[in-house]
Amino acid sequence: MKNMMQWEKLILDTVQLGGTLIFLKDLANDAVAAHVSVIQNLRESRIPFVVRSEKDFLSGAFRSRPEDLVLVMPTQVPLLTSLNAAMQGQRICLTAEAAGPSSLFLDGLWTFCDLSAWSEVVGNVCATLDSAEALPQWQGSQQAPCLFLDRDDVVVKNVPYNKNPELVELMPGIADLIHRAHGAGYWVALVTNQSGLGRGWITWDEYQKVHQQMLRLLAEKGCWLDECVWAGFYEKEPVPAGEQLASLRKPRGGMFQQVQDKLKVNLATSVMVGDSATDLIAAHGVGVAKLYLFNSEKISEEKSKISEFQKANPSLQYAVVANFSEVIV
Ligand SMILES: [Mg+2]
Structure with a gap:
């Protein structure tokens, strides 16, 4: 339950900050497909996402933004060092095909969500987004000209x-x-x-x-x-x-x-x-x-x-x- 809340908050923050969920496609083992299909089935869900290849990410051909959330699969763990080098501090989250360790925090925020919980997490985020107000834009009270x-x-x-x-x-x-x-x-x-x-x-x-x-x-x-x-x-x-x-x-x-x-x-x-x-x-x-x-x-x-x-x-x-x-x- 604790993990599910973490996931919901991460995804909610990403959407409200104007970011995108980025699924990193593992060409050898397309484990992202099952997770992607859940969001695809909720196309009207207001959760922006893209699927990009590892190659495009690592070569810099595709560049993500600080507000994005990058989701990687367990099979992509060996890539994490290279991913960190290719990004500038974006949050990376590790998904799991089965229930994984409770939580882990390194360099960025790492968390686990198994596929069985994924539908519920996404559904809850959509329900929250429907009623959530936009985040206020940060504005200094003394804005200089x-x-x-x-x-x-x-x-x-x-x-x-x-x-x-x-x-x-x-x-x-x-x-x-x-x-x-x-x-x-x-x-x-x-x-x-x-x-x-x-x-x-x-x-x-x-x-x-x-x-x-x-x-x-x-x-x-x-x-x-x-x-x-x-x-x-x-x-x-x-x-x-x-x-x-x-x-x-x-x-x-x-x-x-x-x-x-x-x-x-x-x-x-x-x-x-x-x-x-x-x-x-x-x-x-x-x-x-x-x-x-x-x-x-x-x-x-x-x-x-x-x-x-x-x-x-x-x-x-x-x-x-x-x-x-x-x-x-
Ligand atoms: Mg001129």
Whole structure:
């Protein structure tokens, strides 16, 4: 009974945290099938699960998340050391085909559930889920605002699809703005579209070298970025499904949401500084209220794109700045 409660809690936590039950398929002896079939028969059960091969797991081709629960069979015990190396602390649970030892705790949480109890465990979890409320999202009571910065022509001078670190040059005044923001209690985050990655025009190594050079130059001025997010997706390029997150690309708000998820920033009091209409539209879409358009060469084109957007979205209001000292944080 004690074990059954442990199992129920583990599965309930996994579902409520947004995780997935991952059954590790043992190719030599498909012992997971019986356990999987119980959940499959309860398809409407709201318990998300996937079955993945040992090979995909161990090679890193399939990556699980910290909130997932990985279920392994007794025959897979020899793999546990390799599994631990392939994951980053996910909870692993050992199932049993027959009643096993009462409980065991090593490195992660280990527990046992025999197949005869499995149906009951899953059924109880489903019944609980039907009445359970969603877990409250963790939110600090003092959520700090964030200064969101575009990269090209905001943090560094724009060199289209730059792959040469020697060409990286900070924009005048950006270090002072970052200093002021940190001094005022803001997080500072970079949110940058980098379609060159998705188009295959820049390799990851090249992108990283340019990025590191930007960070080095900022460090020389005694400032830093708390978080950096980039969107490699590009609509007009065929990319392998799942490899690039389309929702990250501005004017969609995915990068802001990633920063918000991690740093728990208060978007309503946050600030966006960009040089493109898409920067401001993305920030506005996620609820950033203070928007600044930096006066670059393309400003008239960008202003007209914003005017077009404002026809249907008059709540988007912004200020044009020719110098970062005009940004109020
Ligand atoms: Mg830009």
